[in-house]
Amino acid sequence: MTTREECQTLDLEDELAPLRNEFLLNYDEIYLDGNSLGPVSRGVSSHVNDVVDHEWGKQLVRGWNDAGWMAMPTRIGDRIATLIGAHSGEVVVADTLTIALAKLIGGALKLRPDRHVIVTDVDNFHSDLYIAQAMSAYGGRPITVKAVSRGSLDEALNDDVALVMLTHVDFRNGEMLDLKGITEKAHDVGALMLWDFAHSTGAAPLNVEEAKVDFAAGCGYKYLNGGPGAPAYMYVRALWQGVIENPLPGWLGHARPFDFEPEFEPAKGVQSFVTSSPSILALSALDGALDVFDQTSMNAIRAKSLHLTDLFMELVEAKLPATFEIVTPREYAHRGSQVSMRHDESYGIIQALIERGVIGDFRAPDIARFGFTPLYLRFVDVYDAVEILADVMSSEAHRDPKFATRNAVT
Amino acid sequence: MTTREECQTLDLEDELAPLRNEFLLNYDEIYLDGNSLGPVSRGVSSHVNDVVDHEWGKQLVRGWNDAGWMAMPTRIGDRIATLIGAHSGEVVVADTLTIALAKLIGGALKLRPDRHVIVTDVDNFHSDLYIAQAMSAYGGRPITVKAVSRGSLDEALNDDVALVMLTHVDFRNGEMLDLKGITEKAHDVGALMLWDFAHSTGAAPLNVEEAKVDFAAGCGYKYLNGGPGAPAYMYVRALWQGVIENPLPGWLGHARPFDFEPEFEPAKGVQSFVTSSPSILALSALDGALDVFDQTSMNAIRAKSLHLTDLFMELVEAKLPATFEIVTPREYAHRGSQVSMRHDESYGIIQALIERGVIGDFRAPDIARFGFTPLYLRFVDVYDAVEILADVMSSEAHRDPKFATRNAVT
Numbered sequence: 001m002t003t004r005e006e007c008q009t010l011d012l013e014d015e016l017a018p019l020r021n022e023f024l025l026n027y028d029e030i031y032l033d034g035n036s037l038g039p040v041s042r043g044v045s046s047h048v049n050d051v052v053d054h055e056w057g058k059q060l061v062r063g064w065n066d067a068g069w070m071a072m073p074t075r076i077g078d079r080i081a082t083l084i085g086a087h088s089g090e091v092v093v094a095d096t097l098t099i100a101l102a103k104l105i106g107g108a109l110k111l112r113p114d115r116h117v118i119v120t121d122v123d124n125f126h127s128d129l130y131i132a133q134a135m136s137a138y139g140g141r142p143i144t145v146k147a148v149s150r151g152s153l154d155e156a157l158n159d160d161v162a163l164v165m166l167t168h169v170d171f172r173n174g175e176m177l178d179l180k181g182i183t184e185k186a187h188d189v190g191a192l193m194l195w196d197f198a199h200s201t202g203a204a205p206l207n208v209e210e211a212k213v214d215f216a217a218g219c220g221y222k223y224l225n226g227g228p229g230a231p232a233y234m235y236v237r238a239l240w241q242g243v244i245e246n247p248l249p250g251w252l253g254h255a256r257p258f259d260f261e262p263e264f265e266p267a268k269g270v271q272s273f274v275t276s277s278p279s280i281l282a283l284s285a286l287d288g289a290l291d292v293f294d295q296t297s298m299n300a301i302r303a304k305s306l307h308l309t310d311l312f313m314e315l316v317e318a319k320l321p322a323t324f325e326i327v328t329p330r331e332y333a334h335r336g337s338q339v340s341m342r343h344d345e346s347y348g349i350i351q352a353l354i355e356r357g358v359i360g361d362f363r364a365p366d367i368a369r370f371g372f373t374p375l376y377l378r379f380v381d382v383y384d385a386v387e388i389l390a391d392v393m394s395s396e397a398h399r400d401p402k403f404a405t406r407n408a409v410t
Numbered sequence: 411m412t413t414r415e416e417c418q419t420l421d422l423e424d425e426l427a428p429l430r431n432e433f434l435l436n437y438d439e440i441y442l443d444g445n446s447l448g449p450v451s452r453g454v455s456s457h458v459n460d461v462v463d464h465e466w467g468k469q470l471v472r473g474w475n476d477a478g479w480m481a482m483p484t485r486i487g488d489r490i491a492t493l494i495g496a497h498s499g500e501v502v503v504a505d506t507l508t509i510a511l512a513k514l515i516g517g518a519l520k521l522r523p524d525r526h527v528i529v530t531d532v533d534n535f536h537s538d539l540y541i542a543q544a545m546s547a548y549g550g551r552p553i554t555v556k557a558v559s560r561g562s563l564d565e566a567l568n569d570d571v572a573l574v575m576l577t578h579v580d581f582r583n584g585e586m587l588d589l590k591g592i593t594e595k596a597h598d599v600g601a602l603m604l605w606d607f608a609h610s611t612g613a614a615p616l617n618v619e620e621a622k623v624d625f626a627a628g629c630g631y632k633y634l635n636g637g638p639g640a641p642a643y644m645y646v647r648a649l650w651q652g653v654i655e656n657p658l659p660g661w662l663g664h665a666r667p668f669d670f671e672p673e674f675e676p677a678k679g680v681q682s683f684v685t686s687s688p689s690i691l692a693l694s695a696l697d698g699a700l701d702v703f704d705q706t707s708m709n710a711i712r713a714k715s716l717h718l719t720d721l722f723m724e725l726v727e728a729k730l731p732a733t734f735e736i737v738t739p740r741e742y743a744h745r746g747s748q749v750s751m752r753h754d755e756s757y758g759i760i761q762a763l764i765e766r767g768v769i770g771d772f773r774a775p776d777i778a779r780f781g782f783t784p785l786y787l788r789f790v791d792v793y794d795a796v797e798i799l800a801d802v803m804s805s806e807a808h809r810d811p812k813f814a815t816r817n818a819v820t
Binding site for chain 1: 443446447449450454455459461463466467470471472473474479504509532537539540541543544547548550631637639641642657658659660661662664669670672674685686687688689691692693695764769
């Protein structure tokens with residue numbers, strides 16, 4: 001079993017270790033919830049202050065030109081493109097994640113007008129299921145959303161499928177799906193492929209170009225650390241640009257927004273997926289949060305991520321044998337950057353951990369979920385977190401009556 | 411003609427004058443573009459810093475509960491409700507303005523399933539026209555968008571009209587439409603009424619309750635001063651809550667978002683119009699910007715607004731006779747909080763004014779537009795702005811060749 005001393009050595013040898021200093025973290029906490037909300041980084045504070053005090057504060061409305069606000073959705077999109085293997089000009093940042101998905105679903109359905117089915121995962125994030133269902137009313141023809149289990153995906157694919165829409169890393173168990181293989185299968189039946197990268201972006205290298213992904217959307221506030229409710233991004237493969245239409249068009253996606261023309265004519269490229277003015281404060285926070293990614297590579301992040309989750313699982317099994325059912329896959333190819341464990345008392349366990357400074361989260365009905373962000377987590381953090389978990393379990397702290405009633409959130 | 415000394419006296423007697431100190435303004439500028447983007451206020455800086463440094467910074471993911479982030483869309487909505495004559499629980503803040511309109515249009519169309527027409531104003535803000543057209547594909551039946559001139563509105567109303575959708579104050583000429591009268595006419599033919607309050611909210615008192623408005627949306631970044639791209643708000647009359655459906659549903663609008671249920675069940679009230687996580691930074695800036703409205707009333711703001719625009723028009727006509735065609739209505743009932751003037755050389759005039767510290771904006775093809783925000787503008791500002799305008803015109807500064815080519819933005 002790995003010792004604390006060995007963890008300290010791993011930290012000393014860790015090339016990502018200096019990046020921890022870029023983040024605002026509580027000294028007395030181990031933050032294993034960056035998969036829900038990443039922490040503030042130095043880049044965020046400086047960018048946000050700069051917008052408030054200097055750009056908005058001094059330039060006022062001129063900021064749209066002079067501070068480059070108009071270009072932010074595509075400029076920041078280009079920064080995210082480098083993290084997911086996309087080209088410059090294929091990614092734009094705007095809206096919340098579910099609205100971003102709505103745009104891509106609606107646009108995709110129009111590209112396959114003779115087909116009537118959206119295939120998705122019955123265990124997909126529920127908001128993705130809601131918006132798929134809602135957008136199925138948009139196509140001007142009856143569309144059925146078939147939400148199937150992952151094992152039955154192949155059977156569901158046929159030439160009536162317009163769109164396959166999946167989340168790459170499962171929010172509950174952390175399972176990572178086969179990006180390239182599934183995309184290929186969708187294409188084999190003539191369907192389009194839309195991926196939700198909420199739990200992958202910034203956590204693992206993605207190569208949308210190689211996998212020939214048609215469309216994708218991702219989250220700014222998880223592994224990208226862009227702040228609570230940070231804007232989402234949309235990826236539209238170059239092939240589809242000028243072909244796919246944004247079903248929720250607005251003036252900022254117009255070819256000439258300041259000509260105030262009564263008819264919509266889409267701007268070239270992904271800009272047409274911007275609808276109306278996005279929050280510049282929100283964009284600038286995300287912009288600042290991306291600075292830290294310039295100092296490393298997604299491959300280095302992935303290698304440390306797998307090491308951290310390996311270590312966590314090893315220690316949990318060694319120190320707490322037969323206590324938790326680890327539902328996150330062991331195979332690297334199928335593992336995201338989180339570890340999820342099943343236990344009947346997960347809610348109380350998470351609450352007791354939080355009280356002791358180990359921040360994970362509970363996902364109904366019985367999952368204790370821990371996210372591992374290589375940018376700021378140390379190997380000793382993993383060691384200490386498992387020690388504290390073992391202490392909670394042995395002291396039965398999680399059975400404190402105050403944890404009997406589940407709180408509304410987290 | 412009003413003299414500068416008289417303007418100074420007006421400022422001394424102005425009960426709103428102290429509020430100017432709440433804003434960050436450039437000493438050497440007269441800002442007449444608050445109808446495009448309001449300035450930073452003290453409340454904004456403190457709220458945003460508090461979110462970054464303490465809430466997000468220290469509470470991290472717990473902020474959703476502990477800092478009240480989950481409740482922000484409706485809590486801030488309640489603050490805006492007091493400005494538009496709505497009840498608590500009828501307003502929610504989320505998304506950009508065009509997306510907010512999309513939700514209300516889509517929802518409204520479902521409430522009139524046997525009708526096939528959306529009536530709007532041919533001079534409506536172009537983004538409103540684009541989204542009306544786009545959402546007409548959503549209803550599962552052929553819907554026609556009839557964009558008519560304001561004078562022909564009555565003729566366009568008949569029992570095939572599902573929805574009348576208008577902007578209350580015209581962005582070009584500043585004309586204010588008859589909120590109550592038009593809403594009544596829409597209702598007389600059984601249509602629903604959706605108002606865009608982008609250029610009214612925070613500029614003039616609105617009474618949606620008295621006018622029996624069904625739905626409305628408004629802008630956070632103009633007269634509310636919530637920052638570039640501040641989130642929009644949606645108003646849904648209590649009568650329609652639980653009846654109208656959000657056509658772009660997401661998990662934060664679910665009755666039990668953290669139960670992760672595969673079927674969408676809307677939350678009670680306007681919360682169901684929140685889709686997925688809104689930017690907390692953007693919301694907190696808007697929250698802070700609303701603080702200044704607690705120190706006055708919409709009636710006081712409106713009285714000063716009319717006085718400021720009266721003064722501007724009086725001075726322009728006195729100092730620059732027969733130079734501009736003022737296209738903003740003189741009648742108080744039909745005037746918003748801006749003055750728009752037509753001149754063939756408006757683009758150069760606005761650029762020359764900006765160079766001299768008077769910030770207005772150009773709206774194609776030939777409008778020079780000046781917004782008057784009573785919260786921070788002085789009567790002497792109006793006087794001085796017109797003096798500088800007179801100087802531009804007499805010196806022909808606007809004919810400088812550098813203003814010959816129109817810039818992309820503003």
